[in-house]
Amino acid sequence: MNGLDQWPEKDVTTWLKEQGLVEYSNQNWNGYKLLRLEKVDFLKPPLSLVTSDGGQQLLDMIETLKIEHHIEAHKNGHANGHAVPLGGKARGNGTINGFRKEMVQITMPEPERTQYPVEWAKTGMAFGYALCCFVFTTVMISVVHERVPAKENTPPLPDKFFDLFNRVEWAFSICEINGMVLVGLWFLQWLLLKHKSIVGRRFFFIVGTLYLYRCITMYITTLPVPGMHFKCSPKLFGDWESQMRRVMKMIAGGGLSITGSHTMCGDYLYSGHTVMLTLTYLFIKEYSPKRFWWYHWICWTLSVVGIFCILLAHDHYTVDVVVAYYITTRLFWWYHTMANQEALKKPSMGNFFSRVWWYRFFQYLEENVRGIVPRKYHLPIAWHQLPWSHVKYSRLETQ
Amino acid sequence: MLSQQPQGEGDGVMAHPDEGADDASGLTLSLPSGDLNSRSGISQHRDYVKISVPGGRRDPLPMEWWKTAIAFIYAAFNLILTTVVITVVHERVPAKENSPPLPDKFFDYIDRVKWAFSVTEINGMILVGIWGIQWLFLKYKSIAGRRYFFLIGTLYLYRCVTMYITTLPVPGMHMTCAPKLYGDSKAKVQRVLQLISGGGLSITGSHLMCGDFLYSGHTVMLTLTYLFIKEYSPRSFWWYHLMCWLLSAVGVVCILIAHEHYSVDVVVAYFITSRLFWWYHTMANLQILRCSPNNYLTYTWWNPIFNFFERNVQTEVPSTFCWPVCCPPTCFKNTCKKYSKVQSTREE
Numbered sequence: 245m246n247g248l249d250q251w252p253e254k255d256v257t258t259w260l261k262e263q264g265l266v267e268y269s270n271q272n273w274n275g276y277k278l279l280r281l282e283k284v285d286f287l288k289p290p291l292s293l294v295t296s297d298g299g300q301q302l303l304d305m306i307e308t309l310k311i312e313h314h315i316e317a318h319k320n321g322h323a324n325g326h327a328v329p330l331g332g333k334a335r336g337n338g339t340i341n342g343f344r345k346e347m348v349q350i351t352m353p354e355p356e357r358t359q360y361p362v363e364w365a366k367t368g369m370a371f372g373y374a375l376c377c378f379v380f381t382t383v384m385i386s387v388v389h390e391r392v393p394a395k396e397n398t399p400p401l402p403d404k405f406f407d408l409f410n411r412v413e414w415a416f417s418i419c420e421i422n423g424m425v426l427v428g429l430w431f432l433q434w435l436l437l438k439h440k441s442i443v444g445r446r447f448f449f450i451v452g453t454l455y456l457y458r459c460i461t462m463y464i465t466t467l468p469v470p471g472m473h474f475k476c477s478p479k480l481f482g483d484w485e486s487q488m489r490r491v492m493k494m495i496a497g498g499g500l501s502i503t504g505s506h507t508m509c510g511d512y513l514y515s516g517h518t519v520m521l522t523l524t525y526l527f528i529k530e531y532s533p534k535r536f537w538w539y540h541w542i543c544w545t546l547s548v549v550g551i552f553c554i555l556l557a558h559d560h561y562t563v564d565v566v567v568a569y570y571i572t573t574r575l576f577w578w579y580h581t582m583a584n585q586e587a588l589k590k591p592s593m594g595n596f597f598s599r600v601w602w603y604r605f606f607q608y609l610e611e612n613v614r615g616i617v618p619r620k621y622h623l624p625i626a627w628h629q630l631p632w633s634h635v636k637y638s639r640l641e642t643q
Numbered sequence: 644m645l646s647q648q649p650q651g652e653g654d655g656v657m658a659h660p661d662e663g664a665d666d667a668s669g670l671t672l673s674l675p676s677g678d679l680n681s682r683s684g685i686s687q688h689r690d691y692v693k694i695s696v697p698g699g700r701r702d703p704l705p706m707e708w709w710k711t712a713i714a715f716i717y718a719a720f721n722l723i724l725t726t727v728v729i730t731v732v733h734e735r736v737p738a739k740e741n742s743p744p745l746p747d748k749f750f751d752y753i754d755r756v757k758w759a760f761s762v763t764e765i766n767g768m769i770l771v772g773i774w775g776i777q778w779l780f781l782k783y784k785s786i787a788g789r790r791y792f793f794l795i796g797t798l799y800l801y802r803c804v805t806m807y808i809t810t811l812p813v814p815g816m817h818m819t820c821a822p823k824l825y826g827d828s829k830a831k832v833q834r835v836l837q838l839i840s841g842g843g844l845s846i847t848g849s850h851l852m853c854g855d856f857l858y859s860g861h862t863v864m865l866t867l868t869y870l871f872i873k874e875y876s877p878r879s880f881w882w883y884h885l886m887c888w889l890l891s892a893v894g895v896v897c898i899l900i901a902h903e904h905y906s907v908d909v910v911v912a913y914f915i916t917s918r919l920f921w922w923y924h925t926m927a928n929l930q931i932l933r934c935s936p937n938n939y940l941t942y943t944w945w946n947p948i949f950n951f952f953e954r955n956v957q958t959e960v961p962s963t964f965c966w967p968v969c970c971p972p973t974c975f976k977n978t979c980k981k982y983s984k985v986q987s988t989r990e991e
């Protein structure tokens with residue numbers, strides 16, 4: 245501190261000018277006075293007239309100056325017996341060997357929140373929600389199966405498409421193969437996305453909600469089988485065990501006829517196959533580069549052919565498919581518009597979108613996502629993301 | 644023109660009276676100058692100056708009645724189309740002996756009550772009447788009317804599609820369907836006219852045809868009218884909104900109690916109506932959505948029609964009311980703006 249105390253006025257003025265505090269430069273302070281400045285001095289004239297911030301900036305800089313000088317003094321072996329802020333005891337001998345080579349942790353300010361935070365917890369929740377909805381759907385199908393009227397008693401309802409096109413037997417396999425291909429493609433694409441967690445969260449939420457709606461429509465009114473070709477499993481009146489087993493079998497097979505797991509009838513309004521075909525196509529198109537138009541075309545064709553084959557196979561009524569398409573597209577566009585516009589994430593009088601029942605859940609999932617999720621890709625396993633690698637800092641050299 | 648000289652240099656502000664023109668782009672202003680104490684002895688100069696404000700803004704809520712007329716024609720067309728489709732579908736409804744009513748959860752719990760459907764239709768008529776009166780008193784009738792007609796038209800159009808592609812059997816053995824007219828076009832046209840003239844209501848005896856079950860037109864009317872009543876009335880009228888909500892909810896429940904529609908018809912109708920209403924109004928009210936590139940709301944097929952109707956509407960339509968006859972406001976009223984007279988003194 246000796247050095248600072250001895251500073252002549254000229255040096256102080258130079259220092260003030262260097263620090264950009266020219267407003268104080270004509271106060272004629274010397275080092276001694278500078279060090280003894282306090283906040284109260286800035287409350288009265290003449291300092292109160294020149295200072296713009298109550299002298300705070302100047303006082304901070306004086307503190308920094310003190311610390312710098314202290315380090316220098318310490319380095320030069322001056323031991324004046326007052327407290328060393330750097331840890332370690334002051335050594336009286338003043339030799340350079342006494343200087344401790346300590347490293348100091350400088351706390352960096354918190355890094356800025358990223359625009360697209362990876363919050364896997366939320367994705368996990370969305371996944372749990374989707375899983376619940378799937379299981380619930382399966383249970384519901386099992387329940388509804390008991391109430392489907394026998395096809396002898398209630399013949400299939402008149403349907404315009406069925407009048408125009410006769411049934412083609414193998415068409416439903418095409419639909420399911422297309423569905424599996426689309427889901428596989430979407431999964432691969434999802435793996436390559438950079439913002440996996442956000443996109444995954446959206447997919448799970450939308451799928452879950454669509455299947456939840458489906459549970460409701462399936463349950464409240466039961467449509468009869470669309471064709472006499474249907475082979476429905478026999479009803480198990482009240483036999484819970486077998487019903488549970490059926491539910492498990494269906495979940496294990498993914499609800500597809502091709503795996504032999506879908507032998508139950510009654511889940512017609514609305515069509516789950518259409519939902520999956522449409523939704524995977526929408527997601528594939530949304531989260532892939534615009535210039536891959538051929539890719540989008542292929543997926544669109546797969547989707548449309550799949551949906552057409554559902555009807556061709558007389559496996560669903562036309563109204564099931566139309567309603568499924570409508571609900572899927574509307575929900576997808578609704579969700580994504582809300583997610584992309586900051587203005588819609590806050591409830592307001594003009595924002596009718598906030599009146600949907602899932603708005604709070606949506607806010608929870610999307611509140612930290614700022615802006616439109618960019619289409620960026622990278623390999624799923626990147627070396628620098630492995631947990632055991634961390635950045636090494638080289639030790640600071642001291643003079 | 645405003646000519647102002649600094650104080651003490653001569654005259655104060657020179658001004659000219661504004662002769663009564665209700666010019667939205669001009670301001671009339673008079674500035675005091677000099678010593679107000681000298682008011683009494685000096686002859687009063689009532690001079691006002693018109694400051695022309697550049698670029699008068701377009702009216703953010705233009706009336707455009709012709710667009711409302713187009714929307715009305717669209718709605719009328721769709722209503723007639725619905726009637727025709729009902730007549731067509733009626734021919735394809737399976738006889739209730741062959742195709743018994745489908746199992747429905749609501750019907751399992753609640754037995755049929757005969758007079759419930761009249762309650763629904765009375766509620767519907769009351770709500771439509773209330774909405775009609777409210778609409779008459781709205782200031783921005785044309786915009787609200789346009790939206791109402793467009794939404795009704797679109798909902799009935801969707802209904803045509805769903806009714807036609809798959810025909811549900813009658814929900815209850817109590818339903819008496821008129822006999823089928825195989826190919827008798829004249830009688831079919833007569834039925835269509837009868838249905839239109841009765842407004843499609845059973846209470847007027849016009850709705851004898853079956854097959855229009857998915858989805859329920861009664862639910863659409865009840866829900867949509869309530870949504871419009873609520874949207875275009877002051878927020879503080881909570882009792883009014885509650886009353887209309889009750890009418891609407893009771894009406895919808897009575898449809899089911901009367902076993903006139905399946906539950907899925909009502910649920911789907913509510914869902915489609917509310918979503919379409921919210922979608923349309925959010926797009927119309929939030930201006931930033933219109934210009935934003937990632938607005939998926941524009942992917943609907945009716946987006947061009949929406950743009951046509953709402954292009955010049957730039958703000959949210961406020962719920963202001965006025966007497967039906969005297970809007971637009973340029974009749975009978977003296978449109979001079981009065982400003983308090985300010986003394987301008989002349990100084991030497």
